Amino acid sequence: MFVRLTVKNNIPYRARKCVYRRASENFVGSEHASKVNEQGDNLMNFEDIPGPRSYPIIGTLHKYLPLIGDYDAEALDKNAILNWRRYGSLVREKPIVNLVHVYDPDDIEAVFRQDHRYPARRSHTAMNYYRTNKPNVYNTGGLLATNGPDWWRLRSIFQKNFTSPQSVKTHVSDTDNIAKEFVEWIKRDKVSSKNDFLTFLNRLNLEIIGVVAFNERFNSFALSEQDPESRSSKTIAAAFGSNSGVMKLDKGFLWKMFSTPLYKKLVNSQIYLEKISTDILIRKINLFESDDSKNDKSLLKTFLQQPQLDHKDIMGMMVDILMAAIDTTAYTTSFVLYHIARNKRCQDEMFEELHTLLPKKDDEITADVLSKASYVRSSIKESLRLNPVSIGIGRWLQKDIVLKGYSIPKGTVIVTQNMTSSRLPQFIRDPLTFKPERWMRGSPQYETIHPFLSLPFGHGPRSCIARRLAEQNICIILMRLIREFEIQWAGEELGVKTLLINKPNKPVSLTFIPRSS
Numbered sequence: 001m002f003v004r005l006t007v008k009n010n011i012p013y014r015a016r017k018c019v020y021r022r023a024s025e026n027f028v029g030s031e032h033a034s035k036v037n038e039q040g041d042n043l044m045n046f047e048d049i050p051g052p053r054s055y056p057i058i059g060t061l062h063k064y065l066p067l068i069g070d071y072d073a074e075a076l077d078k079n080a081i082l083n084w085r086r087y088g089s090l091v092r093e094k095p096i097v098n099l100v101h102v103y104d105p106d107d108i109e110a111v112f113r114q115d116h117r118y119p120a121r122r123s124h125t126a127m128n129y130y131r132t133n134k135p136n137v138y139n140t141g142g143l144l145a146t147n148g149p150d151w152w153r154l155r156s157i158f159q160k161n162f163t164s165p166q167s168v169k170t171h172v173s174d175t176d177n178i179a180k181e182f183v184e185w186i187k188r189d190k191v192s193s194k195n196d197f198l199t200f201l202n203r204l205n206l207e208i209i210g211v212v213a214f215n216e217r218f219n220s221f222a223l224s225e226q227d228p229e230s231r232s233s234k235t236i237a238a239a240f241g242s243n244s245g246v247m248k249l250d251k252g253f254l255w256k257m258f259s260t261p262l263y264k265k266l267v268n269s270q271i272y273l274e275k276i277s278t279d280i281l282i283r284k285i286n287l288f289e290s291d292d293s294k295n296d297k298s299l300l301k302t303f304l305q306q307p308q309l310d311h312k313d314i315m316g317m318m319v320d321i322l323m324a325a326i327d328t329t330a331y332t333t334s335f336v337l338y339h340i341a342r343n344k345r346c347q348d349e350m351f352e353e354l355h356t357l358l359p360k361k362d363d364e365i366t367a368d369v370l371s372k373a374s375y376v377r378s379s380i381k382e383s384l385r386l387n388p389v390s391i392g393i394g395r396w397l398q399k400d401i402v403l404k405g406y407s408i409p410k411g412t413v414i415v416t417q418n419m420t421s422s423r424l425p426q427f428i429r430d431p432l433t434f435k436p437e438r439w440m441r442g443s444p445q446y447e448t449i450h451p452f453l454s455l456p457f458g459h460g461p462r463s464c465i466a467r468r469l470a471e472q473n474i475c476i477i478l479m480r481l482i483r484e485f486e487i488q489w490a491g492e493e494l495g496v497k498t499l500l501i502n503k504p505n506k507p508v509s510l511t512f513i514p515r516s517s
């Protein structure tokens, strides 16, 4: 069954796009129609979507092999540009499963408009396998890995406290206190451009998520915690160890037959995160039973108050939080600092705004102050346009859909190529310039940007559960850092290494110069 596309024609830049449309249409293969949808339109064959040659069994996996292939498994942004140049705006590939890359924001919109009521992702397959074979610890593969009604059961309950603006605001003051400690620590320890600042941002974000999610301090900046065997160091390593193998394991299948080194790394990382989560969970349950814990605002407390959740659901969520929160927030903050440090004009604008909002350096950041920090927020948006943690959004089609007149069957994996499209002049003006003003209504440089061009947190009911919280945390960190220091970039140009999420591919090298007022 095929569904008619109805895409709103509300995008002023449409006219500019014609040039690109003509170019990409040259790549369209067979023009003959193979199917007819329920409106009687002829549809083109899925197999005729342009893309690299696919062989039986291996599909297009050979393209990722060193020496033979021209794709880089850890530079998906570069593969995406190659594909765009060679094949146009819709590209078919088959690394094991059928996959379609979608570049045109109109088509990206169409993908989400045709999405199933339970939007699915084909990711974290090995983690899902591991967790569902451990029924004494988990009920499901967790929110990241589960699809269908089981996903919705978890999502609908957990999201209440993650997404409501009111509950997110309750964490402002705790987060600000940790950010202030971080500023003092930078001053005391004299952080210099010789250090990779990303390692400190990982520690900072563990500390923030520890308090917000579990009311737990990891004391990540204590001297004893700098040891690689400490609790904080091992938690950060286990989160990275869980995330970094996901994409390769999703492409492979050998781990289903025997325990490959990558699968073992995933399992060991999961076991460590389980241990940390179990320790915290047991302690907090005892605390909540013995004491009314009035001052505890943590997400964990609210989870424990939900009668529809049991301890195994909560365990899965705690491990997911540790996996999803540290790297994403630290990488995003690294890239915003990178752009701000290299753009003096933008940094000056931001400081100006912060000086007005926080006349004294140690003035409190409140929810009201945050809501007025529009330059800071636009800078985060602009940095996420250029450097989103995810190259795009994956959807595992649960029903047939139509894109650009092609029939795309159920079971296909769609990857929306938002990072690449957000850097193309066909879709946005002056794409490689960092310009927060383009997001600011009222600014002469404000642009009407297609709402599906930049989707750093995904879209729809499956989008990032912690979007508001993550934006708030990054905003507070930036406000504290830029209010306190002039920041200069001392490293090389940053690109990304895709390990499920986009990590800076070189050290984050920053110089912090204290401001006098």
Ligand code: HEM
Pocket (backbone or CB within 6 Å): 121, 143, 144, 155, 209, 320, 321, 324, 325, 326, 328, 329, 332, 389, 390, 393, 394, 455, 456, 457, 458, 459, 460, 461, 462, 463, 464, 465, 466, 467, 469, 470, 471
């Ligand atoms: C800048 C920071 C972050 C970014 C850019 C980000 C981005 C994303 C993206 C792109 C998705 C997939 C959305 C989709 O498929 O439509 C996602 C899902 C998710 N994120 Fe985040 N994220 C961030 C921070 C966080 C944090 C701090 C947490 C936890 C506290 C978190 C927890 C999750 C979870 C659990 C999911 C799966 C949701 C589901 O499948 O229902 N994320 N995130």
